[in-house]
Amino acid sequence: MTGRENRAAVLTELPGPLSRKLLAEQAANESSARTYPRNVPIAIAGGSGSYLEDLDGNRFLDFLCGAGVLALGHSHPGQVAAAHRQLDVSTHLLDFPTEAKQEFTRRLLSLLPGDMGERSRVHFCGPTGADAVDAAIKLCKTYTGRGDVIAFHGGFHGSTQSTIAITGLRSSKEHLVNLLPGASFFPYSSCFRCPLALKPESCEINCAQYLANVLDDPNGGVRKPAAVILELVQGEGGVVPARLEFVQQLREITRRLDIPLVIDEVQSGCGRTGTWYSFEQYGIEPDVVVSSKAIGGGHPASVIIYNERMDGWKPGAHTGTFRGNQLAFAAGAELMRVVAEEGLLENVREVGGFLREGLLELQRRHPFLGDVRGLGLMLGVEVVPVNGWTAAQLADRLRRASLERGLLFELAGRDDVVVRFLPALNLSRAEAAEALEIFGAAVTETAKECERSPGTDSPGAASEGTKP
Template identity: 45%
Template sequence: MFETYHLGQGASIVTAVPGARSRALLALQQQIEGRIVSYPIGLPIAIKNAKGAIVQDVDGNRFIDFFSGAGVLNVGHCNPDVLSYVEEQQKELIHMLDFPTENKLEFINSILSFFPENTRGEFKVSFCGPTGSDGVEAAIKLAKHKTGRSAIIAFQGSYHGMTAGALSLTSNTRLREKFGSLVPDVSFIPYSYCYRCPYNKNEESCQLDCAGYLETLLNNPHSGFSKPAAIILEPIQGEGGTIVPKDGFLERIIKIARKNDILVIFDEVQCGFFRTGKFLESLKLKTLPDILVMSKGLGGIGFPISAIIYNKTIESWDAGDHIGTFRGNQVSIAAGRGALAFVKQNNLEEHTLKMGRYLINKLKEICTWNPYLGEVRGSGLIIGIEYVKDKKTKEPYPELVKELKKISFENGLLFEIGGHFNNVIRFLPPLIINEEIIENAMQIFELANRAVLKLKNEGQLNLPIEKAD
């Protein structure tokens, strides 16, 4: 159960959080680093080292990491099996533009080996710049190049990155409001968010109206929509609140797009690389999209890399139509190869599904006694926990979530918040977590839930409480 791959099996808080050394480094960071720094605001620590699912700060406090560097560290921090690949590669070659190497070509073949045998030969891989945003930019360029059209349809709740093109496809208006000019001709339509159905349907009455709306837009000459080059979506929305669409939604979108000669792009930057059990969430479908975007976990243990996997039939571009100095860094590729080998050798796909079920069941137990926990949802180890002021009205409760995050952090559990209204706790632990780590994390999380209920009942929700032993 991967015990030796972690820096312990639980949290250990030995000082006030943040401790003195962390406070000093946080203060220095404020002085000399730009103000775009964000994560230390909600999780104010300075980190010294990490292994597996355990992070240690400079004051000696240990935390259970249920964030994994925003879903990057799928096989854990500093996985020694992956590091062995990295160390060997660093001795031979680090940077070599897009020249062929055995390292790179083996990686591409390994990626394609996870596709169904009857479709494996239909796809190619292209490496992009180091980030998921770079992969999204490349996917959009290819779609526009192939179709000769410029419009893109994206979805409400989407997050595709922070470069100009990727941000144009991201629905969070707060991230976009100060930029008067981004990439034009992007339209947003409702996603399959069943807990907050925009059509006020329930499970019995749902006819995938959200997908039907797309069909209406494309078929109605007075819809105001130009025929797009592509439709882009996350098969499980991440930052939007870990939204898992209703069964059949993704296939319906692909079918509608095919009928209208529109390309489909799946952004699997966060939900890909075994986070839902499969190498890609798309591989659970009978029909694959035209372009898939990968990053985050693809770099094994945090090495930056991104790639697009696309059907050969849409390859319209030629040499130099899309370039980048840091495409496919050889060390990042080696780390990715090591991570793929680790997954296969340790049957991590099955382990991820097992741990995901175990964790979701633990969270659903809290749902039975916490009147503000509206829904637990997820697939594998990408999990969302949505809090509301009332389970009938579903009014969002971001204030409670903020306090939950603070209390959990002070007791040794790290996670982040997302959702349309910042009322969803997002769990993205490394896939190598085991039952003992989950139990320890859930003790902290249950403590935080009970502490917040106590504060709520006493009318002191926003006041600090004593940290648990």
């Protein structure tokens, strides 16, 4: 990174000449499943804090942050120092106890609300969130002796063959013949686009009632499952927070029927929503919590945290070579120290609220910004069609116009029509104001383009499938 003032600055066309060279090499060497560089065409030189720099010297305010992995931004000095210290000790030690691992575990359990940590066990999984989801389902099957799983429309739980089976995105599974059997999908409380065509003011949380009716009905066709799994804020599904009453009724239903409730906090966890885990804001205690992405402090790690009554696994029942990533334990413990000791959650709530208000102000002035939603620093803006332009066209133009001004983010939701912001949790108010300035300029440019002529283009960048 250069010593320039900490502001975004785009100096070349995108992609610049050096980025173009590496992007061409990548296209020649890597699989066609690559996603991010297709829509954000830059080759990265490095990052510091909330900023990234490409090989051509262009500087971007990063509101993607490794899809939420980099909770403290790029090259956080405390995490870098912790990883460096650990490099002198060891980097990989299977599931042997180490000081780094025990410090990580102690801090992880201490961040759970109330006395939940005293009644919980931790299992270290492979390096990805999908590995942890797979372990959570396996644990629930072992505990209950049942085999089916209930998931929700719009949910995303991974890209492995087992986790795709409980993921809502149909395009990722249509070409696969055999998947994990026994998955059933139910409506999620997405009030902006209610799957039951109801309005919040007149709804009686019918989505939760529908689930209860099916499970209670001897002719409902769905067997009592081993688990119910959901995200409380759907990430890839379009940054959709679940309605409070929906979650609380779902917890009551699963408790009454003795069905383990698995909360997937892979993207929403580790302080992202303003509490360490999003379930704290819903007044519930899950049976199993899935955590990954930011938990390793920028290094691959995933865990499940579950009620000790479910700990019926025999030795070796669920293993994984890379479940002992010592760099992740050291850097992850540093993340948890910063959260606990430096007021990071308060910053997430305060700066997240500032960002949200700025986005709401833009929404009031521009009709193609249909909905602003999210919790903390997990925010989304859903784009809707206007003047003959499809939502996909408009969202793609917003992404491109923002990138050309120095703001990097990606799209989410059905047809990639939701602008998704996942900035660093230590984002400053000044950086948030800069992001609003850049995004506001991109919105204004897009609005003028809509006014000049009806939309006639192809619907933006073709969807590459869900991004992790």
